[in-house]
Amino acid sequence: MSTPLLQLSGLTKAYPGVVANADVSFDIAKGEVHALLGENGAGKSTLVKTIYGLVQPDAGTMRLDGAPFAPAEPRAARASGVAMVFQHFSLFDAMSVAENVALGMENPPALNRLAAQIREVSQSYGLPLDPDRIVGDLSAGERQRVEIIRCLLQEPRLLIMDEPTSVLTPQEVAILFETLRKLREEGVSILYISHKLEEIRTICDSATILRHGKVVGKCDPKTTAARDMAEQMVGATLSTPSRAGGRTGDVVLELAGLSAPAPRAFGTALHAIDLELRAGEVLGIGGVAGNGQDELAMALSGEMHVAPGMIRFKGREIGREGVTARRRMGLLCAPEERMGHAAAPDMSLTENALLTAGPREDLVRHGFLRWGRARGFAERVIERFDVRTPGPGTAARALSGGNLQKFVIGREILQRPEVLVVNQPTWGVDAAAAATIRQALLDLAEAGAALIVISQDLDELMEISDRFAALNAGRLSAPRPMAGLGIDEIGMMLGGAHDMAPAQVEG
Amino acid sequence: MIRLERRPEPSRAWTLATPFVAVALTMVAGGLLFALLGKDPIEAIRTIFWDPLFGDFASYSRPQLLVKAGPLILIAIGLSLGFRAGIWNIGAEGQYILGAIFAAATGLAFYPAESWLIFPAMTLAGALGGLLWAMIPALLRVRFGTNEVLVSLMLVYVAEALLASMALGLLRNPDGMGFPGSRNLAQYPSAANPELIVGTGMHWGVVLALVAVIVGQVVMTRHQLGFRVRLAGQSPRAAVFGGVNPSWLVVVCMGLSGALAGLAGMFEVAGPAGRLGIDFNVGYGFTAIIVAFLGRLNPIGILLAGLLMALTYIGGELAQLQMNLPLAAIQMFQGMLLFFLLAIDVLTNFSFRFGRRAVA
Numbered sequence: 001m002s003t004p005l006l007q008l009s010g011l012t013k014a015y016p017g018v019v020a021n022a023d024v025s026f027d028i029a030k031g032e033v034h035a036l037l038g039e040n041g042a043g044k045s046t047l048v049k050t051i052y053g054l055v056q057p058d059a060g061t062m063r064l065d066g067a068p069f070a071p072a073e074p075r076a077a078r079a080s081g082v083a084m085v086f087q088h089f090s091l092f093d094a095m096s097v098a099e100n101v102a103l104g105m106e107n108p109p110a111l112n113r114l115a116a117q118i119r120e121v122s123q124s125y126g127l128p129l130d131p132d133r134i135v136g137d138l139s140a141g142e143r144q145r146v147e148i149i150r151c152l153l154q155e156p157r158l159l160i161m162d163e164p165t166s167v168l169t170p171q172e173v174a175i176l177f178e179t180l181r182k183l184r185e186e187g188v189s190i191l192y193i194s195h196k197l198e199e200i201r202t203i204c205d206s207a208t209i210l211r212h213g214k215v216v217g218k219c220d221p222k223t224t225a226a227r228d229m230a231e232q233m234v235g236a237t238l239s240t241p242s243r244a245g246g247r248t249g250d251v252v253l254e255l256a257g258l259s260a261p262a263p264r265a266f267g268t269a270l271h272a273i274d275l276e277l278r279a280g281e282v283l284g285i286g287g288v289a290g291n292g293q294d295e296l297a298m299a300l301s302g303e304m305h306v307a308p309g310m311i312r313f314k315g316r317e318i319g320r321e322g323v324t325a326r327r328r329m330g331l332l333c334a335p336e337e338r339m340g341h342a343a344a345p346d347m348s349l350t351e352n353a354l355l356t357a358g359p360r361e362d363l364v365r366h367g368f369l370r371w372g373r374a375r376g377f378a379e380r381v382i383e384r385f386d387v388r389t390p391g392p393g394t395a396a397r398a399l400s401g402g403n404l405q406k407f408v409i410g411r412e413i414l415q416r417p418e419v420l421v422v423n424q425p426t427w428g429v430d431a432a433a434a435a436t437i438r439q440a441l442l443d444l445a446e447a448g449a450a451l452i453v454i455s456q457d458l459d460e461l462m463e464i465s466d467r468f469a470a471l472n473a474g475r476l477s478a479p480r481p482m483a484g485l486g487i488d489e490i491g492m493m494l495g496g497a498h499d500m501a502p503a504q505v506e507g
Numbered sequence: 508m509i510r511l512e513r514r515p516e517p518s519r520a521w522t523l524a525t526p527f528v529a530v531a532l533t534m535v536a537g538g539l540l541f542a543l544l545g546k547d548p549i550e551a552i553r554t555i556f557w558d559p560l561f562g563d564f565a566s567y568s569r570p571q572l573l574v575k576a577g578p579l580i581l582i583a584i585g586l587s588l589g590f591r592a593g594i595w596n597i598g599a600e601g602q603y604i605l606g607a608i609f610a611a612a613t614g615l616a617f618y619p620a621e622s623w624l625i626f627p628a629m630t631l632a633g634a635l636g637g638l639l640w641a642m643i644p645a646l647l648r649v650r651f652g653t654n655e656v657l658v659s660l661m662l663v664y665v666a667e668a669l670l671a672s673m674a675l676g677l678l679r680n681p682d683g684m685g686f687p688g689s690r691n692l693a694q695y696p697s698a699a700n701p702e703l704i705v706g707t708g709m710h711w712g713v714v715l716a717l718v719a720v721i722v723g724q725v726v727m728t729r730h731q732l733g734f735r736v737r738l739a740g741q742s743p744r745a746a747v748f749g750g751v752n753p754s755w756l757v758v759v760c761m762g763l764s765g766a767l768a769g770l771a772g773m774f775e776v777a778g779p780a781g782r783l784g785i786d787f788n789v790g791y792g793f794t795a796i797i798v799a800f801l802g803r804l805n806p807i808g809i810l811l812a813g814l815l816m817a818l819t820y821i822g823g824e825l826a827q828l829q830m831n832l833p834l835a836a837i838q839m840f841q842g843m844l845l846f847f848l849l850a851i852d853v854l855t856n857f858s859f860r861f862g863r864r865a866v867a
Contacts, residue, residue, distance in 0.1 A: 324750035344742040355749040
């Protein structure tokens with residue numbers, strides 16, 4: 001344990017207009033799990049890309065096991081024993097696990113030999129995975145195992161994991177942590193990037209906190225309170241979103257046996273979903289991505305049609321009604337994917353305001369567009385939700401993810417919905433913007449609207465939901481009151497049919 | 508090293524400048540081509556762009572400008588609507604032929620009766636003919652998911668066969684002594700589409716093309732249909748989320764472009780062409796695709812592009828006659844225009860970065 005595995009000293013990287021990393025120095029010891037903490041835009045991904053050879057630093061040096069280390073490209077980093085599991089998987093749906101692994105290797109062995117190796121690694125690290133399965137049929141957790149096993153086959157000395165648990169159920173997280181502990185025992189170091197402080201307290205040995213590209217703190221996460229770490233990340237004291245009461249009114253939305261075939265290949269079919277939603281309540285729907293979240297949101301928004309009686313809005317059958325008709329009634333929706341679904345990237349914010357607000361904000365008359373009113377509405381959204389942009393004429397794609405998210409959620413909230421369905425409202429949004437969005441959602445419920453919040457972020461759901469239900473393989477569990485629901489019970493609700501056997505780690 | 512970097516927002520300046528740069532580059536490359544053929548490039552370019560308007564025979568060629576630009580603009584306006592929505596009607600040539608056949612058949616059905624109702628009836632029939640022909644690829648795409656590019660293009664050849672059979676059979680002039688081709692509609696007063704102002708080439712089709720430019724501009728900038736068309740073209744998923752029914756949009760765009768192409772065919776057969784012969788169609792439906800893109804799929808741009816394209820047609824003919832340039836060289840010259848336009852178009856969304864990769 002004398003020389004650290006990786007030493008970073010004075011790493012600096014500037015892009016036009018922004019310094020992504022400024023004089024970043026820290027060490028990663030052999031066989032430790034080291035957390036890298038920070039908000040979006042704090043410079044975590046630039047730093048990690050530097051280590052992985054995707055970005056060349058402007059200044060500063062790295063030493064790997066004492067020797068100078070300056071990878072010019074990922075291939076060089078991999079050759080030195082650095083492997084990385086990305087947040088967004090690069091897998092081909094139509095190919096098998098083994099074929100996908102082979103595609104990511106420099107000199108892949110024959111497929112049957114590789115399959116045997118995959119089985120062996122998957123057994124010894126407790127990551128259940130069948131090399132012959134088609135990736136399109138795998139859950140998000142299983143897909144991540146494909147990426148991890150691809151890395152492990154290279155026998156890395158340093159494994160970088162970018163937000164590895166954002167798509168996992170609590171049980172899958174437990175399996176992953178067993179694997180990480182086993183790797184640590186073998187002397188592999190792990191650089192672990194996450195927002196989720198409780199996880200970091202569970203698994204990590206030390207932590208480095210970044211803010212605005214600088215190291216602002218180092219701590220032992222096992223002995224530091226989560227709140228302290230969060231406040232170091234943000235650089236301010238945090239306020240928890242809150243609402244006064246939990247009064248609920250009449251049933252406004254009813255789903256009765258909502259079923260629908262998968263709308264596209266590798267989509268998920270919905271099976272007999274029953275639900276009653278009351279005015280003034282927030283229903284949180286949890287679940288791992290790909291279990292029918294998008295399909296449920298599309299069935300509710302009207303992008304996907306179902307039998308008329310399957311959805312009732314204030315007693316009226318609306319299963320066959322189109323998107324515009326549902327909006328006019330007061331059933332609004334904010335999809336997960338901002339670019340290209342909730343907003344048209346090349347269009348201005350004014351035009352994007354027209355995208356959904358036409359019927360309720362009176363922006364169209366006799367088929368003609370009222371540009372003045374549309375611009376006014378876009379300006380109101382920008383002002384009310386603190387969207388950082390030069391003005392409503394800016395193209396949506398020029399906004400950062402968090403700002404665009406504030407715009408698309410704000411656009412629906414300002415239309416005074418009676419029912420609002422939001423899918424992943426704070427995905428990829430920094431802590432301050434996420435708090436704003438959550439508070440706005442709670443205020444909306446307080447004002448009497450009914451909300452369905454679909455999210456993979458359990459902390460978020462626990463914070464804002466009155467009731468909780470889980471989606472699994474297109475089935476929705478019976479909703480239960482959020483108060484008094486433990487993380488274990490939530491895990492069981494989420495797990496459903498997946499192979500959630502506890503990790504079987506050898507030796 | 509030169510790299511392309513995506514702009515955060517599309518550049519307005521380049522959007523406007525692209526057609527002009529493309530025309531300039533076409534002149535340079537075309538001049539080079541003509542020089543390699545052993546012709547004087549300056550003279551060739553002058554013959555194509557200048558002589559039709561101000562040369563010795565300009566009094567003959569000038570009216571041709573509107574005669575040729577009219578159908579190009581009319582068809583291109585219709586096509587541009589679909590192109591913006593990502594609906595590729597490549598078969599305007601066929602819809603143009605069908606419009607002419609429907610219109611000629613309607614007019615000839617009344618021959619030799621005289622009534623002011625005949626011309627409007629032919630106009631409606633022409634629009635209907637183009638619309639129905641365009642509905643074939645539209646409905647096949649909506650119902651069975653076929654590719655409208657392929658179907659609409661193939662239907663051009665079916666339409667040409669139909670045209671030949673009409674010119675040789677059903678619609679052949681009974682007094683034509685066995686020659687193929689219909690009666691001359693231009694000499695049948697109730698059906699004729701005459702030159703409205705002598706010496707200008709202006710006929711009803713040109714008038715309608717100008718109206719289409721204005722209506723097209725209003726629809727694209729102020730009407731919900733134009734917004735939906737742009738939305739569907741840029742982000743199909745966002746369009747569905749915004750309440751656009753993609754099937755409905757395919758039918759509307761294909762129908763409108765077909766009807767306008769049919770109208771162009773109607774005005775052509777009743778006016779400049781006069782009769783329905785086996786060689787009635789001369790490629791307006793295909794050239795209109797270039798016009799639509801050269802005009803940036805923008806109605807005002809299409810008006811200018813249509814006039815420019817008509818100019819190269821007339822000038823190209825002059826160059827063939829006066830300088831013995833081969834037809835293929837002229838066609839290549841016209842093709843270069845679209846090639847350079849699409850190439851320069853990259854600059855709207857990307858900017859060049861010169862120098863090494865790591866610019867700190």
